[in-house]
Amino acid sequence: MKKILVPTDFSDHAHYALKVASEIAKKNNGEIILLHMLELPNQAGDAIGSGHELPEIMLFKNAAINKLEDLMDDECLDGLKVSEIVQFELAFEGIMTVSKKNGIDLIVMGSHGASGFKEMFIGSNAEKVVRNSDVPVLIIKKEQSTFNVEKFVFASDFTDEIRKPFEKVVDFANKFGSELHLVMINTPSSFKPTHVAHEIMDNFVSKFAINKFSTHIYNDTNVENGILYFANHIDADLIGMSTHGRKGLAHFFNGSISEDLVNHAVRPVVTFKI
Numbered sequence: 001m002k003k004i005l006v007p008t009d010f011s012d013h014a015h016y017a018l019k020v021a022s023e024i025a026k027k028n029n030g031e032i033i034l035l036h037m038l039e040l041p042n043q044a045g046d047a048i049g050s051g052h053e054l055p056e057i058m059l060f061k062n063a064a065i066n067k068l069e070d071l072m073d074d075e076c077l078d079g080l081k082v083s084e085i086v087q088f089e090l091a092f093e094g095i096m097t098v099s100k101k102n103g104i105d106l107i108v109m110g111s112h113g114a115s116g117f118k119e120m121f122i123g124s125n126a127e128k129v130v131r132n133s134d135v136p137v138l139i140i141k142k143e144q145s146t147f148n149v150e151k152f153v154f155a156s157d158f159t160d161e162i163r164k165p166f167e168k169v170v171d172f173a174n175k176f177g178s179e180l181h182l183v184m185i186n187t188p189s190s191f192k193p194t195h196v197a198h199e200i201m202d203n204f205v206s207k208f209a210i211n212k213f214s215t216h217i218y219n220d221t222n223v224e225n226g227i228l229y230f231a232n233h234i235d236a237d238l239i240g241m242s243t244h245g246r247k248g249l250a251h252f253f254n255g256s257i258s259e260d261l262v263n264h265a266v267r268p269v270v271t272f273k274i
Helices: 012-027 042-049 055-072 091-101 124-132 160-176 194-205 223-234 258-264
Strands: 003-007 031-038 081-088 106-110 137-140 151-155 179-186 213-219 238-243 269-273
Touching (some): 012 137, 031 055, 091 124, 160 269, 213 223, 223 238
Parallel strands (some): 031 081
């Protein structure tokens, strides 16, 4: 987690994400790249493409640069290597482009919470980033006094296709000194006897070097509720899950728990692409 990308729209929630990103960077001797996307009307985009910058475009660009300069003076960034990017592109495409181009290890984004993925990149853009990013995406919902991940819940069905992203989960947990609470949610529609579920999980974790972990079977009417109630029950610091590209989040949950879980979880959520 050496290179951390923080997209910002200068909102409070984007600042909550920046504070968390700065903590992670300091713990990992990392750096932060601040990104602000300027989405332009078509004719303005055409002008940029032809090498002509219209006066009003320059006005927006300079205003954004000034805001980023102010943000770089934030005390949470003291002692960190920080760079800034202002890019003319749709938010989702821009975040993906910058992430790939700069070899980003982690994207940290703010979200407005229960109102859901409604605005800017807290809107459909955040969902697209979560769904399509090849690197882990950490979504911050509210201000965190400190970002300590002592209890890290990872919910899965622990099938073979989860093995590759799970390497990143283990790396994340070990770096933060977290106890990994691995949970399989048992629902009426996909019920497994407890001994079968434990056998699946035991076989799965035996292939990994996890510093601290425990396994749990949790019964509920559906997977989303099961994850949320379990996380509340143990007072988790972070919820993790795998994403499945265009099929949406956590496809192994017989469908998509995407926005539901990310919207309803007040706790930070981190996603890892299968």
